[in-house]
Amino acid sequence: MQTFNLTATGHNLNYLPQYIARRHGFFQEQGLELVTKIPTPWDGVLDALAAGEADMALGGIWVPSMYRERVENYTVFAQIANRCPLALLKHGSADEFKLTDVAGKTVLMKSGGGASVGLFFKMLLRENNIDARAVDYIQDLDGVMLGNLFQGGMGDFFVTDNLSARAMVEQNPNISVAMEMVTQGDVPWSVYYRETATTTPEVMDKQRRFCLALAKGIDFVNNTDPTTYQDELAELFPNVPVEACVAVTNQFRNNGMWISPVIPVEGYNRWQLGLRDARLVSEPIPYKTLVNSEPALESQAPQPVSSSGAPAMNGSTRIAVAEAKTISSVA
Structure with a gap:
């Protein structure tokens, strides 16, 4: 058994397939003992x-992007979260x-875990022709x-992680969820590098x-009712x-949070434009310059088969794999 040491920026529900893979022995099946540490800060x-x-x-992925050719070059090899796990809260009804x-309003945004919250929200505003x-x-x-x-009572809106948002709304009837940003398109939100x-x-x-x-952890989460392992979620x-936890897990499952370790090219390019407009990079970094998709692509072949005999890969995963293979084949 080989030790594989992971340093992570936090403990979040959007990392759920990794937690499931560890708890269910999927890493051990591959001869790996995953050891995780979360530093502060x-x-x-x-x-x-x-x-x-x-x-x-x-x-x-904004960290290896902004560091490249400035401080240190990092290579990204996989993703776990394919969408933004944030929610927008407001006072009163969200109808x-x-x-x-x-x-014209005041938006509170947590920043203790880095710049992602502000980066995504302001990108979303620009994409919708709203002056940030x-x-x-x-x-x-x-x-x-x-x-x-x-x-x-401070501010008009609050951007926080989806799980905290749901918990807050359950405890406070005067606050509602105005938007769950997992519905707002693909970005490689959380990656390994x-x-x-x-x-x-x-x-x-x-x-x-x-x-x-x-x-295998992604497949488990996408195909298993979270009420059947809610004791694990509680732990x-x-x-x-x-x-x-169950509600947010289902929301993430239904909206493409977890599709594959392979980073989709389209979502990657969208996020790079957002990082450029935020001035973290001078120009979008080409996919192949920052991402080596070979380890993730190899994890997709051969695919398990469904009862119909077809590969057990959903449409989003097929697109992500096809795009990444195309990019990887370009010299």
């Missing part, structure tokens, strides 16, 4: 990589809410602090086996009502 993941204490980091309603500068933001505070302040210079064939073999186990997220 979150950017300690980069220190862990640099010190050789971790084989890979899990977090936002007839439109995204344009945020213009027409909104006032309070985003330099801890998420729990902002949540308490929002419930106390390490330094390009230290990625050897031996490392890639571990990555391939990791992706095989992760793909993983003890501070949130299990009903909220």
Whole structure:
């Protein structure tokens, strides 16, 4: 059994297939013992990589994007979350809410785990022809602090993770969910990466086996009613009502949060445009420059077959794999 050390930026429901894969022995089936550490503050993941204490980091792709050719080159080899796991809360009823309603208002956004919250929300505004500068933001505070302040009356809207949003709404009838951003299209939200210079064939073999186990975890979550393993959800997220965990898991399952370890090209390109417009990169980074999809692609072949004899791969996964194979085949 080989130890595979992971340093992660947090403990989140959008990482659920990885947790399931570990709890159900899928990594052990691949000869890997997954050991996870979550540093505080979150950017300690980069220190862990640099010190050789971790084989890979899990977090936002915006970090290896903005670091490239400036500080350190990282190679991204897989994803776990294919969509944004945030929600937009508002005071009062969310009936007839439109995204344009945020213009001229104050939006609270947690930032303790990095820049992703603000990056995605402002990109979403731009994509909907809403001037992001027409909104006032309070985003330099801890998420729990902002949540308490929002419930106390600060601001008009609050962007936080979907699970916390559901839990807050269940406890406070004066707040409602205006938008669950998992419905707002593909982006490689959470990815695995390490330094390009230290990625050897031996490392890639571990990555391939990791992706095989992760793909099995994704398949389990997508095809299993979460009420049948709600005890595990309660153990993983003890501070949130299990009903909220089940509801958010189903919301994620139904909206393409988890499709494959393979990063879809279209979602990648969309996020790169968002990072460019946020000035984190000067120009979008080509897919193949930042992503080596070989370990993730190998995890998709051969595919298990369904009862009809067809490959057990949904449409989104087929598209993601086909796109990534096309990019990988280009010299």
